[in-house]
Amino acid sequence: MNEADAINAEGLTKVFNGSLVAVDHIDFSVKNGEIFGFLGPNGAGKTTTINMLITILKPTEGKASIIGYDIVKQSSEVRYSIGVVPQDYTADEDLTGYENIILCADLYGISREISKKRAKDLLELVELTSFKDKKVQTFSGGMRRRLELACGLINRPKMLFLDEPTLGLDVQTRAATWNYIKTLKKEFGMTLFMTTHYLEEADALCDRVAIIDHGKIVVVGTPSELKDSLGGDIITVAIQKEVDITRLVEKIEHVKEVKKENGSYMIKSENGEVTAPLIIEALRKAGHVVTRLSLTKPTLDEVYLQYTGKSLRDAEESGDTIRAKRLARARFRH
Amino acid sequence: MSETNSVSKSKLHGLWALTNRELKKWYKAPVIFFLTIIQPVIWLGLLGNALNLGSLVSTSSITIPTEMASLFSQPQLAILDVFFSGLQDKILTSTFGTTSYISFMAVGMIAFTAVFTTMFSGMSVVWDRRLGFLNKVLSTPVSRAVIILSKVLSATLRSMFQAAIILIIALPLGFQFGAAFNPLNIFGVFAFLFLICLGLSSLFIAINIRSTRIETPMAVMNLLNLPLTFASSAFFPIDRMPGWLQAVANVNPLSYTMDGMRQLLINPVIDYSQLALQYAYVGIFALILTTIGIVLSWRFLNK
Numbered sequence: 001m002n003e004a005d006a007i008n009a010e011g012l013t014k015v016f017n018g019s020l021v022a023v024d025h026i027d028f029s030v031k032n033g034e035i036f037g038f039l040g041p042n043g044a045g046k047t048t049t050i051n052m053l054i055t056i057l058k059p060t061e062g063k064a065s066i067i068g069y070d071i072v073k074q075s076s077e078v079r080y081s082i083g084v085v086p087q088d089y090t091a092d093e094d095l096t097g098y099e100n101i102i103l104c105a106d107l108y109g110i111s112r113e114i115s116k117k118r119a120k121d122l123l124e125l126v127e128l129t130s131f132k133d134k135k136v137q138t139f140s141g142g143m144r145r146r147l148e149l150a151c152g153l154i155n156r157p158k159m160l161f162l163d164e165p166t167l168g169l170d171v172q173t174r175a176a177t178w179n180y181i182k183t184l185k186k187e188f189g190m191t192l193f194m195t196t197h198y199l200e201e202a203d204a205l206c207d208r209v210a211i212i213d214h215g216k217i218v219v220v221g222t223p224s225e226l227k228d229s230l231g232g233d234i235i236t237v238a239i240q241k242e243v244d245i246t247r248l249v250e251k252i253e254h255v256k257e258v259k260k261e262n263g264s265y266m267i268k269s270e271n272g273e274v275t276a277p278l279i280i281e282a283l284r285k286a287g288h289v290v291t292r293l294s295l296t297k298p299t300l301d302e303v304y305l306q307y308t309g310k311s312l313r314d315a316e317e318s319g320d321t322i323r324a325k326r327l328a329r330a331r332f333r334h
Numbered sequence: 335m336s337e338t339n340s341v342s343k344s345k346l347h348g349l350w351a352l353t354n355r356e357l358k359k360w361y362k363a364p365v366i367f368f369l370t371i372i373q374p375v376i377w378l379g380l381l382g383n384a385l386n387l388g389s390l391v392s393t394s395s396i397t398i399p400t401e402m403a404s405l406f407s408q409p410q411l412a413i414l415d416v417f418f419s420g421l422q423d424k425i426l427t428s429t430f431g432t433t434s435y436i437s438f439m440a441v442g443m444i445a446f447t448a449v450f451t452t453m454f455s456g457m458s459v460v461w462d463r464r465l466g467f468l469n470k471v472l473s474t475p476v477s478r479a480v481i482i483l484s485k486v487l488s489a490t491l492r493s494m495f496q497a498a499i500i501l502i503i504a505l506p507l508g509f510q511f512g513a514a515f516n517p518l519n520i521f522g523v524f525a526f527l528f529l530i531c532l533g534l535s536s537l538f539i540a541i542n543i544r545s546t547r548i549e550t551p552m553a554v555m556n557l558l559n560l561p562l563t564f565a566s567s568a569f570f571p572i573d574r575m576p577g578w579l580q581a582v583a584n585v586n587p588l589s590y591t592m593d594g595m596r597q598l599l600i601n602p603v604i605d606y607s608q609l610a611l612q613y614a615y616v617g618i619f620a621l622i623l624t625t626i627g628i629v630l631s632w633r634f635l636n637k
Contacts, residue, residue, distance in 0.1 A: 051469075054473045055472075055473065056469055056472040056473050076475055079473060079474055079475040080341070080343075080475050082473070084470065084473040086466055086469060086470055086473075087466075088465070088466030088469070089465075089466070090465065090466040090467050090469065090470040091467075092355060092359075092467060094358065094359045094362070094363070095355065095358060099358070102351075103351055103352075103355055104474070106347070106348055106350075106351030106352075107347075107348045107351060107352075107471060107474040107475070107476045108341060108474055108475060109341050109343060109344065109347035109348065109475070110341055111341075151470075155341075155474075
């Protein structure tokens, strides 16, 4: 176990009702100061993992430490050092935005003098200053999410957990939330752990991501590492004549693999921008007319497809799993 | 960057913040606040008058028939009148401990209000769970017992406020303090109320602590609240009840609370050994139920 790690999980497991394995012996570590993304479809075990890490669920097996504190034996120390921005809107609707932040501060035992000052700064950060005395029930989804963020930061956490921070937000608010997250990392050097099922979000924000499926971590790495592991960019080429050009293309520099599909050629290459002109040139020299050429950079979507065998958005839960989950939730509520 | 010295790590931190959160929902919402004041007025006005058991033995119902009245002289009739009204007072005092039923009833009303207020506070645990607020609080360093205690405390403070309102409203409706009343006894009344609310609200929270649906606890509490109130001395003295009901009412902590409060407020004399017993009974009830509530909070809030 590395002392410098912000999170260190070993064999972390959660079994609900003795049979439903939500999280299955996962090992991972998060370095200090990085943004770590947990990627997976609904029901993959993301929220269960977060709930164990933030000490509201006890692991069935395995252990984890946050900033060196054991999540079970030193749960109180963990709670003092982390901030949580939950998936649900948890602010009290009957209270104003300001009252909610102060309430959060009191839950950490922060003295009123300091909490007042911090609340003011945080409201500014999330641009809610002009709404601070309005009841939360009048807030829009985006405003409520920002308020949750402010509450999660009130204790100046070393480590912030964000559970689906942009779920259900419009494009504009999502972009704004991304900015807040980037600011936090840059200005406060905070370590962030976030779950998401938006691949572009993980790609844009996270230093490293872990893909989790059926309670197991399938792969961990930086987004570009994961994309590179697919073997690089894909160049699709079509020519006028019905001639097989596979052998010709294979000889071109950087080309790794050529596949013929529906009359066009899928060419894998590490550096697509450099390779594409070479391909056109080679084909022209051989007297072929190129009718179509496109270059696709791999996205995490392809990575996800590669490692789980299904597209993230299509990964539907079977009826049985949903029912079993609901039962477990009814008992434990996450 | 964390200012550790500014952070209180006391076991009870957050208690007032969470209690005040519950109270704010009440005193900052004018409609709800107004209704909680109006509610005891209506109950006292309706039940106190519609159920006026005292009128059953009023002098007007015991008049001397005219054919008999002619047998008596005027001074003799006057003596009989005094005798009958004295008899009425005797019956009322021996039944209710006071000549005014509304006074008897007002004390019952205080306890009745406590049952309802604590019942709703118990249900708010379910809402907090459903709305995710509970999960958020659980991820902060607030002690699990504090989460429960804040609910208990807010219900207790609300009940105590309502009790004060009931007493104030009962005065113009004919509430009469007993001969043994002393203004300091009010503190004793609030002590009883504090203890019973502590116990009842812990009981209702314990019922709700694992629920994720509101329907189940509502059914359970509807089942509980009527027997709890009517198998007690809230509206009718226990010694006039059938034996089996007496047995239930005699273990009901609400009976001890109300009998104690009646001693302090409306009875002609205070039996101090009885009073001590009543405090002890309600105190032990509160202690046991609160302990159960806290133990359950450790057990079930931390999953």
